Amino acid sequence: MKITGISTVVVNAIHRNWIFVKVQTDQPGLHGWGEATLEWKTRAVTGAVEDLAQFVVGEDPRRIEHLFAKMTKFSFWPLGAIGLSAVSAIDQALWDIKAKDLGVPVWQLLGGRVRDHVRVYTHLRRARIGAQVGTGDISAFCDAVQETVEMGYNAVKLGFVPYCAYEAPLRDVLHVEKLAQAVRERVGPDVAIMTDFHGRPANADTAKAFIDVIAPIRPLFIEEPIQPGNAAAMAALARRVDCPLATGERLFTPREFAELAELGAVAHIQPDLSHCGGLTGGRRIAAIAEAGQMGIAPHNPMGPVAGSVALHFDVATPNFVIQEEAVGLVPWFDEIFSHPMRLVDGAWEVPEAPGYGIEIDEKAAACHPFEPEVIPALEAVLPDGTIAHW
Numbered sequence: 178m179k180i181t182g183i184s185t186v187v188v189n190a191i192h193r194n195w196i197f198v199k200v201q202t203d204q205p206g207l208h209g210w211g212e213a214t215l216e217w218k219t220r221a222v223t224g225a226v227e228d229l230a231q232f233v234v235g236e237d238p239r240r241i242e243h244l245f246a247k248m249t250k251f252s253f254w255p256l257g258a259i260g261l262s263a264v265s266a267i268d269q270a271l272w273d274i275k276a277k278d279l280g281v282p283v284w285q286l287l288g289g290r291v292r293d294h295v296r297v298y299t300h301l302r303r304a305r306i307g308a309q310v311g312t313g314d315i316s317a318f319c320d321a322v323q324e325t326v327e328m329g330y331n332a333v334k335l336g337f338v339p340y341c342a343y344e345a346p347l348r349d350v351l352h353v354e355k356l357a358q359a360v361r362e363r364v365g366p367d368v369a370i371m372t373d374f375h376g377r378p379a380n381a382d383t384a385k386a387f388i389d390v391i392a393p394i395r396p397l398f399i400e401e402p403i404q405p406g407n408a409a410a411m412a413a414l415a416r417r418v419d420c421p422l423a424t425g426e427r428l429f430t431p432r433e434f435a436e437l438a439e440l441g442a443v444a445h446i447q448p449d450l451s452h453c454g455g456l457t458g459g460r461r462i463a464a465i466a467e468a469g470q471m472g473i474a475p476h477n478p479m480g481p482v483a484g485s486v487a488l489h490f491d492v493a494t495p496n497f498v499i500q501e502e503a504v505g506l507v508p509w510f511d512e513i514f515s516h517p518m519r520l521v522d523g524a525w526e527v528p529e530a531p532g533y534g535i536e537i538d539e540k541a542a543a544c545h546p547f548e549p550e551v552i553p554a555l556e557a558v559l560p561d562g563t564i565a566h567w
């Protein structure tokens with residue numbers, strides 16, 4: 178069996194461009210899908226996929242480890258977010274091909290099923306985000322949370338914390354405290370609440386001021402309380418707060434996750450299988466996490482193929498905790514994407530079709546071509562004009 182070509186399909190999904198990667202083979206009807214969605218970097222990623230094609234076209238797609246090594250080691254330069262997203266999508270497609278060829282779901286190749294369903298969490302709709310940054314109306318915010326839960330979820334991730342840097346303004350801290358308490362009162366104890374700081378606080382002291390007022394509502398985790406990449410700083414913060422922390426959507430290599438594990442820096446890691454080397458990279462990271470007593474709550478770049486890949490990973494990964502979900506998002510979701518993802522009681526069912534069991538309708542996808550994305554970071558400016566992390 179040989180790989181005959183690699184192509185990308187870019188679909189503008191309103192807030193982001195999905196980057197799907199198709200790996201074709203010389204076997205009739207046998208191809209694989211992966212996803213490399215990396216917001217605001219779309220053209221760089223599709224170019225990186227093109228650059229990688231030379232390493233894999235003509236090769237046997239079933240030699241996944243071998244091709245992963247070619248794509249990563251022949252690079253010489255560290256691949257970073259753009260290069261590894263391209264590698265990830267190709268890797269994902271190789272697993273799809275191999276599993277389809279064998280007539281089994283991908284999770285069978287990963288060691289088989291270790292659970293009966295996959296718990297997911299979702300977000301509030303984009304339109305509500307204004308209310309999430311610490312200034313909005315608390316009861317409207319709680320209404321939005323309740324509506325989301327009533328859509329069939331028992332876990333939601335919310336934004337509580339406004340743009341900040343080296344100071345947590347007391348007014349904002351008190352608002353966040355009220356907001357968090359109101360949300361918990363509204364949803365009760367059975368709904369898991371997570372909150373994403375997006376690395377807005379520039380240091381542990383600023384982060385701690387917000388964490389301390391959220392911790393009493395017992396979130397499942399607080400995500401990226403400070404910028405990723407400084408495991409020692411994260412570990413120091415973890416020792417000063419009474420709350421599980423998480424990070425990982427912007428980390429890529431086993432080494433970065435090993436540092437978190439060695440230092441006991443977070444309770445859960447959140448690798449994104451579309452950025453951390455696909456399933457081949459993700460499996461290495463899962464093993465490291467297990468050795469460090471860390472759970473895995475995979476990030477999703479808000480793409481449909483990425484969600485399917487994550488589902489298969491979650492079915493077969495023992496230290497999995499919860500999955501970030503992205504189904505729906507655009508009204509024409511089901512026109513371009515056929516998939517086996519069924520949400521029952523806030524969890525995905527285990528898919529049984531060969532491969533990921535998904536297909537992209539390329540004709541329908543072509544109706545939504547690339548468009549430059551609106552960058553929400555442009556709003557991340559402190560009152561005095563200082564640019565902040567968003």
Ligand SMILES: O=C(O)[C@@H](O)[C@H](O)[C@H](O)CO
Nearest residue numbers: 216373375426476477501
């Ligand atoms: O955890 C999340 O889903 C977020 O951090 C997103 O990755 C970020 O807003 C970019 O869209």
Ligand SMILES: [Mg+2]
Nearest residue numbers: 373400401426
């Ligand atoms: Mg995040």
